[in-house]
Amino acid sequence: MSTIIISCPSCEQQNRVLVAALEKAVCGKCKLSLLNKPKSTVTTQTGIVKWFTEEKGYGFIQGNNEVDYFFHISEVKNIIDIKKGIQATFDITLGKKGPEAKNITLSETQMNSIKKDAQVLILGNNRLLIKKIKNYSINSHNFTFRNEVKYTAKGFWSPLFFDQDKEFFSTKSINYLNIQMFDGTIYKVYSDEEANRVHLNTLNYFAEFDESASFTGSNKSKALSDSTIVADTFIYVSKDINTIVKALDEVLSAV
Secondary structure, eight states: OOEEEEEOTTTOOEEEEEGGGGGGOBOTTTOOBSSSOOTTOOEEEEEEEEEEETTTTEEEEEETTSOEEEEEGGGBOSOBOOOTTOEEEEEEEEETTEEEEEEEEEOHHHHTTOOGGGOEEEETTEEEEGGGEEEEEEEEEEEEEEOSOOOOOOOSSHHHHSOOOGGGEEEEEEEEEEEEETTSOEEEEEOOHHHHHHHHHHHHHHHHOOGGGGOOOHHHHHHHHHHHHHHHHEEEOSSOHHHHHHHHHHHHHTO
C-alpha cells in the first residue's frame, strides 16, 4: 500500500503514514492529528504526575494517551503537594522541546491528604512554602486613582489659585490578603478586578497622557504615590483571596 512522509504541524516530527489512513493519522511523538492542527491548538487532557523536582520546580505529567508532558509549578492553579501519581487536568501546548502541560489543576481528593512540608502556594510568579508562612490576615487599603471624568481646561490662571484636580480623582478601598513569612517577607495579595482595572488605568494615565501637566493638586500627587505603592508592593491574582484563605485554613488545620 502507498505511504507518504508528513511533518507534524504541531511538533515537526516526520511520520510515515498510509495514504488510505491519512485522515485519521496521528503523530507518533505528540499523538496529535497530522492534519489541520496548527501549533497554537490547545487540547484539554487528564493524566498523572510522573515525576517532579521541588528544588527546580518542574517535572512531567503522563497523559492518559501515554504521552509525557513537561510542566512548571507556576502552571499549577491550586495549593498542592506535587508527588508521583497525583491526578491532574491540564491543557496541552507545544513548547520548544515538545508537548507541555499548562493551566494545571490537581485532584482535590489528593489535596486533602497532603503533608505540610511539601505544600506550595502560587501567587503570580511567587512560590510560597506553606510551612514557612508565619501568619496571614485580611486587611484593607485605600488608594487614589484617576477616574473617568474628562479633563477640560478652565483657563490659564485657575491652576494658580486652587486645586483643580479634585473632580478627576477618586478613592477606592480594597481588601487584601497579608501574608507574613517566618523570614520577615510580607506578601500583599488582592483579587478585586475593578480595583486592578482602575489601578492599571492610573498607571497608564501617568505614563502616557500629559493632561496632568495642565493642573496641579494634592489628589494628583496622592494618585501618583498610591499607584506606585500598589505596583511595587501588591500582587494581583484572579483567584478570590477569600478562597485562598479558606484553602490555607483547611490545609493547616489538617496538619
